[in-house]
Amino acid sequence: MEYNYREVEQKWRAFWEENETFKTEINPSKPKYYVLDMFPYPSGAGLHVGHPLGYIASDIIARYKRLKGFNVLHPMGFDSFGLPAEQYAIQTGQHPAITTEENIATYIRQLKQIGFSYDWSKEVRTSDAKYYKWTQWIFMQLFNHYYDKDANKALKISDLVVHFSESGNKSVNAVCDEDTPNFTSEEWNRMSEYEQQSMLLKYRLTYPDESVVNWCPGLGTVLANDEVKDGVSERGGFPVEQKKMKQWAMRITAYADRLIDGLNEVDWSDSLKDQQRNWIGRSTGASVRFAVDTILDKENTPQFIEVFTTRVDTIYGVSFMVIAPELESVPFLTTPEQKEAVDEYVKWVASRSELDRMSEVKKVSGVFTGSYVINPFNNEKVPIYLADYVLAGYGTGAVMGVPSGDQRDWNFATHFNLPIVPILDAQKDIDTQADNTKEGKYINSGMINGLEYKEATKVLTQFLEEKGIGKGKIQYRLRNAVFSRQRYWGEPVPAYFKDGLPYLIKESELPLTLPVIDKYLPTETGEPPLGRAEGWMYSPLTPRGRISDSQFAGESSPPGGGGGYPYELSTMPGWAGSSWYWYRYMDAHNETEFASQESINYWKAVDLYIGGSEHATGHLLYSRFWNKFLKDLGLVPEEEFAKKLINQGMIQGRSNFVYRVKNSPLTSRGGILDSNIESESSPSGGGGGLFVSAGLRHDYETTPIHVDVNIVNNDVLDIEAFKAWREDFVNAEFILEDGKYVCGVEVEKMSKSKYNVVNPDILVDKVGADTLRLYEMFLGPLEQAKPWNTNGIDGSFRFIKKVWRLFYDDQDTLKVKDEAPTPAELKVLHTAIKKVEEDLERYSFNTVVSTLMICVNDLGTLKCSKKAILRELVILMSPYTPHIAEELWTILGNEAGTISYTNFPTFNPVYLVEANFEYPISINGKVRANLSFPTDALPADIEAVVRENEIVMKWLEGKEIKKVIVVPKRIVNVVM
């Protein structure tokens, strides 16, 4: 009888659940290890085989670390707020909480059947009020803090207020809005409540702000920069436009330097760190003010235009100034003569979508405003242009044009016939293109003529600072993050508005739960969905809009009695709940803190974090930001929350195709070899079509049609299943090759519409969870993207059966013996122990599988069924194939459930020691002979023997030996 995986796996999963085998408690006597998966958004489609890839890897590490004596925290939860559930709610009217609940149930069922060793008692859901109470709480802390540059950390706003009232803001070195004015303590103390609160908003780490945002009409909400891809929304692919709106923002820029510097501390992939560095985009340069020479409107024309440049040394090469067409100062810099042209250009720019703009990057466009600025270094008049290659959102939205040194400026200058002045003697070919070299000495450059780059920059910066018209400056690409979504299914912001200014509710009033609404759409007046909630108002005595634990039970809040202050109508974005969840797992049911200090100080930070690289500039950046903030507050001990991070590669779909012959009614098959056609012979039936096998398709004109990969085996179509698959194929006919219908193949994204989705449920049923786990790891290196191909899974299945056969013979008799192992058996075992351990330590999951296969093959060859060997083998296997390992472990007489916490086998090098080593002897790099020497033979002795060797002599053909290189236990190379 064969191994009955269905029964055995079922049994152990039930055992683990009943006995809470993987429940974890704080245990200071053991070293801790925290293995975390990026928690999923529970979508309606359930899991496909790509999802568990990372989870399997992390589970293997979790199980391995337990065997190595660590106290392992390995939890799972759900990022359960989000757009899809809400979109579904809009369509069906069903509360997102209900669909979310159902989807989570499916996820849990699917996850459990793969045999993960999660401590389910620590599960979290971001949409649970008990969880988002603390998301809201962290938001409140952000509101109550500012970033002090001297202390280089977040400090309390209340301390700032004290400072203001004592000595104004001049001596405060804090991160704040650009337009923050200076004031004295007297001025501060004279300010009204309204003025003071408005001023403080310029410092708070989260604040409502009127800013240009990515507005997505299709989704009815704003989006963060990382949620917009190629000018359309990441979710749904709707167009995105720029719109000015009042939004909550997070002052993440305050942490820009620490976010960059912290990357040096963590063991993440270079590409991921690069992505974050690029996203933050720190560039060092200088700001320079150019005085405006053409004053058109005394009130509104700016006195100067400030630019940021990384190449202040090129300032003598400036031949024009460009400002972004979106800037508010544009009309006041436009002369009457140019007004028409400028208006037209501004209109044209506004009419173009992000997509148009991106696709026309190469085209030069722009218009002259008619006015000028003065170059402060040579007092030359410089014309001001508008051009859309300058972005309003970066720096000051203005750029000094240096055509000899910058290709974009060169293109612009050439197009508008502006002078191109060389500034370095090393610049080449500037008639045909810009040369951005820093080599050589400056020419045409006033005070820096004859100097070199480094010195010139110093001289110029000094001049700027002395004259008060500029200074050295560090500019970031990173923007403060928009933190509002005009959606329903997210965390309510625990703030209300009084006189248009935000105030927090009391901590004791948390959580502010989502109210019941009738429809999940914006209101008639365009307010977010929460605008529909009755009584969504705060009154200090009885906060309204609250629903108790059952958020969606339907009882509405007491009707608002008219009083109170309106709550914020936006909700928090998807990344709010995911920016701190790893702490909640540590103490998931704490009602007085987001997690106890005891648990945080024990578990500290994540030791291994596994998830997709698509979160590089979203979740992983925001999480680092919140973590640093919590560290500043002294609430968490580590600056970086995830020390080691692995991005698992995406599992792509492998689509199969059938080829329908065009224009081939079934009756017209006269010319085709009839014997090749398998037919149910219903010639006039309701169609069905004629399908040609992939190898023969070029003889016909065909239409490829996606076919469900689940009815294809090794690219051979199951014809009966195909006919049953879709009604219109009932009468299909086939042109076969070698008696088979072979399907075509293509690698694409895994998606329902391509019929290439492979469901893990089916595989667990067909071959078992252990085989699935083993096979997913065996596919290749974890980080690498790879197509899913079920074909090879038989090999993993066979492995499981082979292991079983080491224990039971054909007659189903247990053949395990208590005899002492032989040296050969011990060598096989210890080779595997060494390799499994080394490979797991370096996260080489795929090679461990083949190591186990080799070990089992070798033990099979040795006909080894000795208990002492098999016991260790079972432990080695257990992280990968926990079910069969548990079964065999008890068969060997051990107590059920104890294998997870036993000791990993100890490698003993003694068993691997060989008396001799067979040296390959190469002559000029080519192997010509093999000679055996004792392993401890001295290189000099080996060389002496090799020099005398007959085969070597023969190859020398009388020539001199120049050198003999002996690499102990590797190779000998004779050079002649």
Next chain:
RNA sequence: AACCCCUUAGCCCAAUCGGCAGAGGCACUUGUCUUAGAAACAAGAUAGUGUAAGUUCGAAUCUUACAGGGGCUACCA
């Protein structure tokens, strides 16, 4: 356009410090078993590492250029 990763047998992949290119799996071939097929078991065949150059006693591994595939960003002044 920049940056990062990848390219080894028909396919998926090993080769950890530069030291005999092959461990494992799929597919394939042959055999054992079988009425037959499948399964199982056993045996076997297959590449010289994308291309070109360089460094080295020695290169899949290091360097440079090019080609192909993938990812990420996209006028960042």
